[in-house]
Amino acid sequence: xxxxxxxxxxxxxxxxxxxxxxxxxxxxxxKGRTLIVLILLLIFFSIVTPNFLSAxxxxxxAKHVALYGILAIGMTYVIITGGIDLSVGAVVGxxxxxxxxMIQNGITLQVFDVTLYFSIPLVILFTLLVGAVVGxINxxxxxxxxxxxxxxxxxxxxxxxxxxxxxxxxxTYSNIIGNDALGNVGFTLLGGRVMGIPVGAxxxxxxxxxxxxxxxxxxxxxxxxxxxxxxxxxKLSGVKVDKVKILVYIFSGVCAAxxxxxxxxxxxxxxxxxxxxxxxxxxxxxxxxxxxxxxxxGTIGGTIIGAFVIGVISxxxxxxxxxxxWQMIIKGLVxxxxxxVDQFQRNMEAKIALQARNDTKGxx
Amino acid sequence: xxxxxxxxAMVLFVGMMGILFAGCGDDSSKTSGSAASSGQGKExxxxxxxxxxxxxxxxxxxxxxxxxxxADAAAAKAKTLGYEVKMVSHDDxxxxxxxxxxxxxxxxxxxxxxxxxxxxxxxxxxxxxRDANIPTFLIDREINGNGIAVxxxxxxxxxxxxxxxxxxxxxxxxxxxxxxxxxxxxxTNAGVRSSAFHEVIDQYAxxxxxxxxxxxxxxxxxxxxxxxxLQSNSDIKGIICGNDTMAIGAVAAIKNAGLKDVAVIxxxxxxxxxxAIREGTMTGTALQQAALIxxxxxxxxxxxxxxxxxxxxxxQLVDCIAITSKNVDKLKTFVYKx
Numbered sequence: 001x002x003x004x005x006x007x008x009x010x011x012x013x014x015x016x017x018x019x020x021x022x023x024x025x026x027x028x029x030x031k032g033r034t035l036i037v038l039i040l041l042l043i044f045f046s047i048v049t050p051n052f053l054s055a056x057x058x059x060x061x062a063k064h065v066a067l068y069g070i071l072a073i074g075m076t077y078v079i080i081t082g083g084i085d086l087s088v089g090a091v092v093g094x095x096x097x098x099x100x101x102m103i104q105n106g107i108t109l110q111v112f113d114v115t116l117y118f119s120i121p122l123v124i125l126f127t128l129l130v131g132a133v134v135g136x137i138n139x140x141x142x143x144x145x146x147x148x149x150x151x152x153x154x155x156x157x158x159x160x161x162x163x164x165x166x167x168x169x170x171x172t173y174s175n176i177i178g179n180d181a182l183g184n185v186g187f188t189l190l191g192g193r194v195m196g197i198p199v200g201a202x203x204x205x206x207x208x209x210x211x212x213x214x215x216x217x218x219x220x221x222x223x224x225x226x227x228x229x230x231x232x233x234x235k236l237s238g239v240k241v242d243k244v245k246i247l248v249y250i251f252s253g254v255c256a257a258x259x260x261x262x263x264x265x266x267x268x269x270x271x272x273x274x275x276x277x278x279x280x281x282x283x284x285x286x287x288x289x290x291x292x293x294x295x296x297x298g299t300i301g302g303t304i305i306g307a308f309v310i311g312v313i314s315x316x317x318x319x320x321x322x323x324x325x326w327q328m329i330i331k332g333l334v335x336x337x338x339x340x341v342d343q344f345q346r347n348m349e350a351k352i353a354l355q356a357r358n359d360t361k362g363x364x
Numbered sequence: 365x366x367x368x369x370x371x372x373a374m375v376l377f378v379g380m381m382g383i384l385f386a387g388c389g390d391d392s393s394k395t396s397g398s399a400a401s402s403g404q405g406k407e408x409x410x411x412x413x414x415x416x417x418x419x420x421x422x423x424x425x426x427x428x429x430x431x432x433x434x435a436d437a438a439a440a441k442a443k444t445l446g447y448e449v450k451m452v453s454h455d456d457x458x459x460x461x462x463x464x465x466x467x468x469x470x471x472x473x474x475x476x477x478x479x480x481x482x483x484x485x486x487x488x489x490x491x492x493x494r495d496a497n498i499p500t501f502l503i504d505r506e507i508n509g510n511g512i513a514v515x516x517x518x519x520x521x522x523x524x525x526x527x528x529x530x531x532x533x534x535x536x537x538x539x540x541x542x543x544x545x546x547x548x549x550x551x552t553n554a555g556v557r558s559s560a561f562h563e564v565i566d567q568y569a570x571x572x573x574x575x576x577x578x579x580x581x582x583x584x585x586x587x588x589x590x591x592x593x594l595q596s597n598s599d600i601k602g603i604i605c606g607n608d609t610m611a612i613g614a615v616a617a618i619k620n621a622g623l624k625d626v627a628v629i630x631x632x633x634x635x636x637x638x639x640a641i642r643e644g645t646m647t648g649t650a651l652q653q654a655a656l657i658x659x660x661x662x663x664x665x666x667x668x669x670x671x672x673x674x675x676x677x678x679x680q681l682v683d684c685i686a687i688t689s690k691n692v693d694k695l696k697t698f699v700y701k702x
Contacts, residue, residue, distance in 0.1 A: 263459050319450070
């Protein structure tokens with residue numbers, strides 16, 4: 001068996017060959033780097049900002065992180081299959097408008113000349129369905145018509161945003177508290193707290209655990225990885241590639257709809273422009289958490305930590321009064337650095353694998 | 365050499381933290397002092413602040429000089445009154461604004477000064493601050509609710525648009541064809557300004573509006589719309605615009621079409637508009653006194669925290685100043701000095 005040696009690989013090899021002990025320590029630090037950064041950031045902001053270190057701040061942080069954290073979970077699935085979903089931010093806006101419109105104005109059936117109002121569970125179910133439909137459209141366009149994910153979801157991004165605006169002609173639904181007489185109160189509870197814990201954060205935790213188990217412990221999860229790793233091989237070994245991909249985009253759409261519902265519920269108003277550019281935060285969280293844009297690699301746990309890093313940076317910088325322009329620069333730097341370190345880790349892992357193979361060969 | 369990459373990894377982390385330090389260090393040097401007064405105000409419905417001496421100034425992005433001016437003015441005023449200031453931007457995203465309000469609450473802010481991200485979507489956030497005993501003072505834009513914010517201080521768009529429309533009519537010689545570029549239709553100010561324009565102009569029977577288009581407050585869009593309008597109506601003698609950004613776009617389109625002596629008016633009082641007025645390509649604008657309004661809000665916040673009342677109505681209108689070639693030299697970055 002011949003081993004291809006790149007210049008880089010040779011350099012890495014010597015480095016690893018030298019000192020195995022310190023090497024595995026570096027590896028460990030590298031693997032946990034996002035968590036380490038998160039802890040460092042927490043310590044840093046606690047020192048710099050007097051009111052940062054409190055249970056309340058952390059609950060708040062969890063509440064803020066929940067929004068793009070949930071988006072990022074759907075995004076992680078999509079990215080692992082080698083795709084991307086740019087439509088999630090627009091779906092957030094659309095979902096909020098659908099829910100808000102159903103609560104404030106009901107649905108008017110012109111044939112019967114009646115206006116129907118729905119109970120909150122039905123409103124939520126219908127809104128999630130809207131998210132699922134957008135995901136379904138994404139999935140079908142990508143798999144059945146062969147449109148690149150970037151383009152397909154860019155298209156649905158505009159379409160979903162357009163429908164969100166059309167829904168009210170650009171206006172905000174301001175009364176989504178509901179009406180007791182119509183039996184549709186309670187929507188705003190989703191933006192509140194249960195035993196002091198923000199509902200959004202609880203939803204994030206539930207989805208994260210479920211999505212994590214699905215990805216790591218089920219055949220479906222294994223199929224998602226195999227598609228991202230090598231789509232042709234996956235197809236040859238009997239994975240229903242199209243079906244899995246469509247399901248993944250539906251999942252991402254539903255995640256976005258959930259976020260839309262939570263946002264509208266927190267604001268007690270549905271605004272058609274909400275969620276603009278949130279897809280970027282979701283992608284950033286996934287990438288920070290070690291998901292590879294090439295597909296095939298990623299974890300939900302990593303993504304959640306990534307989302308918290310972004311959350312700590314933005315909340316922390318707000319509370320220590322950093323100018324918004326600096327916030328942008330720092331966020332950008334953090335994302336790029338994360339990927340650079342990620343790349344470094346990949347090379348190192350490849351080297352270790354190579355080293356191990358050389359060793360066994362030597363023993364033979 | 366072999367340790368190079370390990371070192372790089374470490375340097376990256378340290379560097380990142382360093383940047384954070386650089387960003388944070390100077391801004392939060394002052395530690396927050398003790399509370400203005402202790403929190404027993406609930407019964408009297410007087411909000412005493414969260415406990416610190418921090419004032420949060422929440423505005424749209426500072427990339428727009430109008431919002432930068434108002435934020436800077438508020439900050440400067442608050443600092444002279446002995447407060448620590450944190451300036452943040454909500455980027456016209458109501459969710460982000462709600463999060464910033466929550467950050468302010470958790471930071472025990474004494475008061476919040478806010479140019480809000482939506483008349484309806486802001487109500488819940490201001491209410492949350494009120495529930496946390498923190499008074500909010502709104503500037504530039506109102507919200508759809510009374511008794512939630514302590515003050516709502518806005519420019520009198522109606523009066524300003526009327527005043528500058530008078531100048532427009534005079535420049536047109538009370539006769540001729542004109543076009544209108546409207547702001548974003550979902551924004552109340554777009555409607556208010558347009559109807560004020562027409563209340564003045566429509567009194568003159570010889571003034572005829574030949575085109576009316578929305579350009580969403582944007583320069584490029586205004587430029588393209590104005591170009592199209594001028595293409596089909598080359599005898600246009602004036603263009604009225606809902607804001608200065610669109611007016612600047614219209615001025616560029618007029619120049620491009622080789623037309624001269626076309627009257628163009630806007631609203632806001634930006635430096636770009638001032639330059640165009642000085643140059644003679646623009647007729648006038650209505651200055652919204654952003655800095656003055658921001659300072660008023662901070663003064664009222666200070667008074668309210670100390671005395672438990674501002675002594676003024678919740679909703680306050682501040683008159684605009686009509687800016688023409690005669691007084692344009694007194695205008696700089698939204699500040700008018702006699």
